[in-house]
Structures are given as C-alpha cells and as structure tokens.
Amino acid sequence: MKRVYTLIIAAAALFAGCEEFQPVFTGKYPDPQEQYIYTDADFGKFTSIADVKAMYAQNGNKPYVVEKNCVIKGQVTTSDQVGNLYKSLYIQDETAGIEIKIGKNGLYNEYKLGQWLYIDCSGLTVGDYNGMINIGYEDPTGEYETGYLEHAYIIDQHVFKGKYDDPVQPVVVKEADLHKDVNLGRLVTIEDLKYDDHIFILAYVDPNGNRKDYTNNGIFIDEEGPDNYGVTTWACSEAKWKEYLNAGNFDSVEAAGSTVGALRKSTGIGSMAYSVSQYFKMGKTDVQVRSSGYARFADTEIPQEVLDGKATVSFTGILTEYKGAAQFTLIDLSGVRKADGTPWYE
C-alpha cells in the first residue's frame, strides 16, 4: 500500500506542477471600461476647417498630404443611418464644414449627431471631388483624389471621439450664398424651392459590366428627354428601377448606339439601385437634390403638390457643389419641410 500512496502523491505533484495550467475564465464577465472621451487638453492647438480646406488651393489645386501637426475640431452634422450618406460623415466648426472619408458602415453607431470629433490630419490627404474638398486617405489608383481611411487601426490614429453635445442647428442660406465656401459642406436650410421637373440618372446597360465604358455601357437619363421621365421618387432602389424601366419610362433614352426601349426588348438591361438628382429651383438657381438608391427613402414619392409645382419646399441637409452646380444631400426625410416649416413626412 505504501507504494500506492507514493504514486498518488507523485501524480498529484505532477498535475499541480503543470506550468501551463491557466484557468479559463467562464464566469460572468465584468463590464468593459467606458470609452475615453477626448478633450481639447489632449491636443492643444487646433487648425480651423477652413484653413485645412484652403491647403488644397495652396497646393496648386492638387491633393495635399498634410505633413505638419494639424488637428481640427468639429461637431458631427450627418448620420448614415438611413443610408443617403455612405461610409462618410461631415463635421463642421464655425469656419466651414468638411467631409471625413472614414470608410466604415454604420458610422452613426460610433459618431453621434452633435458629438465633437478631433481629426489629426497629419498623414491624411486633402482632396477635391468635383468642387468639394474632403479629407481622406491617399488614393494611389488615381481614380479619386482621396480614398477612405477604412482600416480601424488607421481610423484610430486620426479620429478621436470627444464629448456628446446637442445636434448642430442648421444655418439658413440664401440663394446668393449657395456657393460661398463657408456654406459648402455645412448643415444648412434652404427655403422656398420649387420642383423643376428635371432629373439626372447615370445608369448602365449591364451594371456588372465595365462602368467606365460610358459609350457602350452608360445610360444618361437627363434633360434631353421628357421632363422627369415619370421618376417621382427621391431615388430608385433596384426594384423601383425595374418598375420604371419595364413601364417604358426610359425607352427613348439613347444607350450603346441604340435606345433603352430597343435594348430592353432585345439583349435586356440590368438592374441596380441608382442615385437620382431631382432638380429644384431656388429663385433662379438650380439645386440638384441628389439621393442614393440605397437610401431607405429612395422609393418615397415626392409629395404630389410639390411635383405639381403647387407647393414649395425647404430642405435641411448638407449643401454641396458638383462641378459648379449647387447640390444638396438630405440626411433623412425630416429635412424636407413645407413652407410653414412643418415636415412633409411623418
């Protein structure tokens, strides 16, 4: 029996002596730490958004990679929740507003309307997209002047979350001020607009084909045709596109050396969700309200009275510019209001 005891003791010692023995935690996990809220004290000196935007022009209107220490501070003015903005958000300070091309889905989960953000611009690129200066990452493909930050590790080097605050109040912008630098990229309200019965859609014969080949694959649906082609929604989802297409709305449009109508009946035309520019007149100035086919309100009808020109409308959203024309990005449909200021949509 003595031998048995010796063996048991030896065995116990062997088990207990296992160096790798690390108990695995399987209980109730403690709550994580609350995230750190950055304050001005973490950064010190700030550059104004207007000054950062000006760097583009100072660099001879070429993409500028910010080298020196440069931190901007602004409040978030957009949300990608309804999908009219995608992978991007706008911030603004008292000097200007600017798009930050973060490059993740569901940014509204992390960056709330009114929240203060600190952007460390050093290493990032200031670039232009058809008249709008934005901040993003260098894009070596040359397709765009800036790309998305995209990877969380890169984002965390440049975007720092500050305190939550009340959402920014839009400023009312008059017709004459539509193209002022200070207003571009800003949350604004424009009032008293009339529907102009005019749209623009860039579609494709085969959306899975070469989208750069405009000659053979592009379908430009614009002012050459009848009014708004019966496109009475803010944009069109894939399903809505099929509906418009199959109803013959675009049959007269030229495409690939033929017409949409002819192609539709022969080789067929593919479907996808398309952005739509709905034109409005603010006084004498055209304003294109451009909405994404992926926005949840894409297939929502523009109110009939507006379409009929019987009612004017005011918009709250981000004022932008596209090749010199005024463009407008809705954040959601609560930014569409009647002349008396009440919302068109619930």
Place this chain on the structure above:
Amino acid sequence: MLCSLSLFAQESDWGGVKGTVVNRAGRAPIAEAALTLSQNGETVATATSDAEGKFLIEGLPNGIYDMTIKAAGFLDATVNVTVEGYVKDLIFVGMVVEQVIADVDDSNFAEFDMDDSGFEDAPSILFDSNDPFTNIASFGFSNIRFKNRGYTNESQDVYLSGVRMNDAITGYSPYSLWSGLNEAMRSKETTIGNEVSDYGYGGYNGVTNIHAMPSSVRTGWRFSALTNSALYRLRLMATYASGELDNGWSYAFNVSARVGGNDWVKGVYYRNFAYYAGVEKKFGDTHRLSLVTFAAPGQRGAQNASTQEVYDLTGDNMYNSNWGYQNGKVRNARVRKTFEPVTILKYTATPSDNLEASATVLWRTGKNGYTAMDWYDAADPRPDYYRNLPSYYWMDNKDYGRLNFEKAAWAKDAWINDIPEYTHLNWDRLYNVNWNNYDADGLRRSKYAVEERRVDQNDINLNASIKWMASKAFTLTGGINYKWNRTEYYKKMDDLLGGDYYLNIDQFAERDFASSPTMVQNDLDYFLEFGEAKSLKEGDKYGYDYYAHVRNANLWANGALDLGGFKANLALEAGYAKFWREGLVRKGLFAGLDENGNEMMYEGKVLTTYDAKTGKAITSKGNSEIADFLTYSAKLGLQYHFEGGHRIYANAGYFNDAPTFAQSFISPRTRNSMVPNLTTVKTASADINYQYSNNGYNFRITGFWTNIADQTDMMSFYDDSQNSFVNFAMNGIDQRHIGLEMGFKIPLPVQGLSLAGALSWGEYIYTSVPRMTMTVDNSAELIYDNQPVPYWASSPVYRKTVMDGETVYETDLDGEPVVERFQKHYVPSTPQLAVDLGLNYRTNSYWFFELHAQYFAKSYLDMNPLYRTDWIVAGPDWNITPTEIEDLTSQECFAPAFLLNASIGKSWYIDRKYNFGFSLNLQNITNNRNVRTGGYEGTRLADSETMERYYKFDSKYFYMQGFNYMLNLYFRF
C-alpha cells in the same frame, strides 16, 4: 508412440483438458483465471485456475471446443481445444498483459465551428481492439481527421443499447451526448464496412453498438485523473459498477468533469460535466429489466477557421477569430452549451437457450445551443473580416485593383504586432456602441448582441429485436424500429452586451425592402397585432423558429448460416421515412396564406408571394409539404475459415436511403420550400477481405468499392455582399470510393515486442455533374435555378507553356485551347493515403511502450460549387478562358504530413486487489504545425479591374495541433 496414442483414443469417447495459465511474457502463473469451455456457442464447462495457475477439466465428450480464458489485467484469450479420449495437457496457456490503452476520449478532437465547416466532434472511426487496422486507425488517425474509406460521418451507424442514435435531422453520429462517460460506454462492439451486427442492420460503414447497460460496466471502483494539452486541462472521473449481485440486481454510475483550456487554441475551453446512472434487475433466468439515464451537460468554446494570410500574419496556424478581451479577460463569442439527457428503458427476455428478445424505449430531450455574434446595421465585428486584412488594400496582381500599399502596411502592422483591438473581437468597443445608442425613448438599443442558435431535440425511439438460433447452423436475427423526432430550431437572445433591447426584425430584408414595414418582420403576426416589431430582452426567442418533424420506421432481418468453416448471411431491410417543416412564426418576406387560406394583407396591399414555378404561395408558417420515402436495402456476406487461422470473407450491399431533413430545405430558417428533385440516395457497396490471426500474428487486408448516387447537400453561409445568408442546395451528387485497407501485427523475436502497422489507400472521387439552386434568405428569388455544376467532378488541365512569366495556351486548328487531361476531383477533408508503422513493446512487469510513425497524403479541400459553374467561370464578360477555368475550378490538394507518436504506460497490481496505473501519450512529437486537416473555399467573388473575370476569395483552413501530451492516472479496485 503416435500409434499407441491413437489406439488409446479409440478406446474412449470421453476426455479432458489441463494446463497452466501463464503470462505469455515471462511464464509467470496466473491465479484465478476463469476458463470457459464452449462448443457452438454453448457453454459446456467452466473452471478456475489455482494459485499456481493450474486447471483441470474432465468428463468432456470428444470434440472440438473453444476455451476462453479471462483474468484481471490480461486480454481475454481463446484457444481451440480438441478432446480425443484422454486428458490433454496443454502445458502452458499464455495470456497477454492487458494493454493499458491510452484513454481514448470520444471528445478528444478539436472543437470546430460546425456552421462554418461541417466538422463534427467525433472520432473518425471507433475503437475495435480485435482488428489490426481499426486498432491503429481509430485513435492514431483521429488527429488528421481521417474518415474511414472516405465516407461521411453520417454513414457510420452508432447504436446505443440497440437503438440507432444517428441524429434524426443531420444523420451525424452524436458522440457528444455521452462524451466524458468513457467508462460507462466502454463496452461496445463494432462491425466494419457492410457487415451486419446482431444489434442492427447498419449501412456500408460499419455498426458500433455501445452496450451502456449497468451489467456491462466493469465491476468495481475506478478513479482517474487526466491532463492533456490539446483540449482541456483536467478530467476527473469516478466509476462504480456492482456487477451482477446475488439478488439479481446490478447498478452502476459514472461521473466526470472536464475543465480548462489548452496549449494551442486560445478561447477554446471546456466546462463540461457528465453523469451516468443505471440499474438492472434480473428476474429468474428469463427476464431482465434495465433503466439507464445519462447526460453530458456543459459548455465549451469553439474554434474557427481563418485564411492563410491571417495565420501567416499572426505567425500561428491555430489563430482563433472567435474570441477577444472583455475588460482584460478572454471571452469567446462561440460557445456550445448543451444539456441533452438520454433515458433508456430496456427489457430483455431469454425464454429458452436459443431465443433472445429485447424491447427498448429510448428518449432524448433537452437543449443544444451555440452562441454567435449578431449585429444590426453596424460594422462587421469579426477581426478576420477580409477588409481588415492587408490583402484587401494591396495585391501584387494589379488586376485586383488593390493598390494602396500604405494602407496595407498599416493593416499589416496591426496584425504582426498583435494589437488586440484589431486582431481579436473588441468586446469593449461593442459594449460602448450599445451603451451610447439611445433611442427617442431614452432606451439603449443594442447594435451588437450575442445570439444563441438552439437546436432542441425531442427524440423517442421504440425498438424491438429478436435473435433465434433455430439450429446449430442457422440463426435468425431481426428487429423493428420506430423513431419520432421533433426538433425545434430557433434563436434566443443570449446577451444584449450592455443594451436594453434588440428588435426582432430581419436586417437583411431591411436593406432591400426598407420601405416595406411588413417585409422586414421576423414575426409578422406580432407586427400585425401590435403594430411594431417585438422589443427583445435576454432570453427571448427571435429570428426564426420552426420544428423539424421526422418519422422513421423500419424492419430488418438477417439470416446467418454457419456450417463450421463456411458462413453466409443474407439481410434485408425495408422502411418508411418522412419529414416536414412546421414554421412557428410568420416571416414578413414569406407571409403565405392565413389560417383560412386567404392571402395576407396589410394596408390594402397583398403580402402573399407565389413560387414562380409551382404557382403556390411561399409559406413560412405552418406545415410544409411532407417529403416521404420508401427505403430498402439488402446485404449479403460470405466467409470461409481455413485451418490455421485464415479467413476469407466478402460482403455486398445495396442501399436506398432517404435524404436527411438538413439536406432537403433550401432555406429552412425562412420558408417551407424544399430542394428540387429530392430523391433517395442509392448506394452499392462491396468488399473482399482476407484475415490471418494466429500465434500473436494478426493481419487483415480489404479491398472495397462503393458507389453512392443521387446525394443532396445544403450549404449555408453568411455573405456580407448579399448582406444575408446564402444557400447552395445541390442535388445529384454521385461519388465512388475504391480502396485498400490493411492492418497487421507481427510478434518480433524479442519477447514482448511486436511490429504493428496500418495502411489505407483509396480513391474517393466525385463522378457526376450535380445541379445547384442558389437562394438568399431574404429573397424568394432563385439566383441560380437548378443549373448544372459542370466542373464539380473534374476540371480540365490545358496544354500550355510559360514564357517570360506569361502563360501561353496551346490551341488546336479551330483556335480552341488543347485539353491535356481532366483532373479528377476528390471527396475532401480526409487523407486518401494513410500509413502507420510502429513498434509496441510490453514487459512482463506491466510496462508498455509504443512508437509509431505516420504518413498522410492526398487530402483535398472542400469545394464551393459556385466556382464550378459556367456562370461564374465566364465572369462579367461572359467569355470562358482557360485561365479562368484553371484558376477557379481546380481543387487544392494539401501537402503530405509526417507524424511521430509515442505512448508509455505502466500498471501495478497490489495485493491482487488494487490496480494503479498511468499512461502517457505523446502526439506529433516532431511538433509539425503545418498539417492542414480540412477547410473550405471562400464563398465570395472578387472583381477584376479588366472586368473580364472573377477571382476566388481566400480559402479557410483548419490545422492540426503541434506536439501534445495526455497523461492519465487511474486507480481501480
């Protein structure tokens, strides 16, 4: 002398046998060995050896007898004895010291993510110590995930106390139900290939019957403690069995705990317990009643496969993307939680010596859950999501259009420095997102949550079987079985991760049908009643909820003829199988008809949608159509024993089996629609075997051929480009398995030393062009409608030359590329060549040593059918080129692997009463960490810049662990 003996023999019809039972190694006498003499299966006489090992049995009629010798600590031995008119002195009857087998734990196999891989936590084949091949392959080949003869897990029939336990829904053999109960379940018998067992008909991949009755558990106490580096730190086990008491009662219990992590995969852990309790009562000589209950409750963390890029970046082929730090503690998002008790009531009757009958009721119930991340309209939290990897930003091949070297460098930096926020789940971030997501009412709506996917079975089996030994030459066995199964599939909110609620809506549908308030509803009836989707708390059911109903009945009989040396058997089976889905919630996308058969309406709009082909409403709630099948099969076996331990035998079988529920619905989470062309699986199988077993030599060689036709398969996975679950339903999959199997054990001149080896060589290939239907959970559209998958069974290899790095394909006179040959495609995830050679050494002081070298080759990657369709091979330009065909359709073959394993053990007997022993098992001694055991291809497509073709997404792989040890100590009395 010879003459006088024979003269003497003629003088008497009676004789006897005597001898001394000894340890074969060392000739030490063995006392109290139990000897049983039998003839044609009937016991004729018994005896016990005395203190010197001597025994004597007299008064035997002349004839040939089988003498079985049993002794504690030794393997049972059987010798042939011929009595011819005198007491024959056998002199020595040698016994071999019981091999202290490394304690094979049925769950001793890496836990993988079943949803991703289809892997099961089951051994490749079962333990059968009498067969020289399975003796090695059952445990020695399990690390490489060897599949016997290339067959799937479903083909292996596992019976518990005579009841077929293969899962009613998937067909998998559910070892996890009794994992950790090794002692209670140790007693089992196994047939190989087409052989029929006494307990059940079986298929073409053997039958294992685990007795699981209290009287079959080894009598006495046994305690063991086991530590290993592969799965869990510690297993403690206690067993007691009474054996059959004088009053006819026997009882047994077995309990165990398995806890802790391992050396290789972080996040994988065990917290599993197991219990078994059984009681049995024998009434007279005729009746026996047993009641057994057991379960293996607990939870364990799961592993996930990643791409080679991730493994290379982390420098670890065991990287597991399922876990992350929560407040500094490792937390796994994928945890399997189970508690599935099984209860068995068995009645056995032996009304006469030649008749045995039994009736069994087996009930399985309980819960089986598997947690996973769920998120709503938020960034994908998985650390190895392809957009988090350097390859998403930079590829050498410019045609991918991934040109941002700097971003790739940052991504790489995060990975190679193992910054946990990016290389593991970031629980802290997920909580913070939820904490700050206030809705208009000031409540926090969770954007990230942990769901539990539940598969709760209720399985009742009724079984009766009979064995009638009609004569010495003919035995009839047969049985009747009925299975009733209702399995509920649903999701449960497991953890809101700091939020207050989660909404029961289909976010996948929401992307496509955002403007429709009804189509996004997971539970449309709730929405119609309350006007909003249900706000979920922890513990609430959500997502999908449906029953799988399965009913199976079958009848079988086996007639066995035994004419001494020649044996034959013929077995027949017929059955009926049916199953259907019963949706318990009405999904907004597939509203179907209401209780009165009318269309569903909401705000004046019709919600009901119709199948384009059948014109019938697509339903999610209520019963689907019933799929039913008549099944039948037949088996024939022939064998002949030659003098001196030679045996030749052959088996053949034909099987017409029903598909399983799991293979039969195109999108069971969302609707009642079935896979097109559902039909039975037809299998023809044959094998021929030669076995030699004598004087410690043991050798078997088998040639086998199996043809399986008309299989269906269902693959389902999350595709973030579709933002939904995508389903591939395949039908018409045929495969052919041919091969050789060989095992041997040869005693060497050194006493106690033997050479043992096993070889499995096969060619398991696909032989048909199956068809595929592709659907997405959030749409009724058939994206790919029962179209052929032409490159499934083979892919062409073109004649080509490489000049200056450019591949030039040779063309024929018509300008068509020249096909050099067609490359076969193989049944994946098992080596088609497996070799083992080793030395076993046993001393007469109860030491044993084993050293085995192994070689595995020709293992292939599981294929994605999408990459084998003309549709995808053609690419966006609809032009099929040799490059596209070769890149997309070829099948990957894994590199061969060489492994070295060893075992050492000893056991001590003290006062003949106590037995103490240990075994130490060392696996993969050379610490080879580059052995792929399985994996699967990517499910998505990458576009090319030229828009001429698609690229495959990276494949994901499972690797074998490096060096592992397992130490087991036990004490028995």
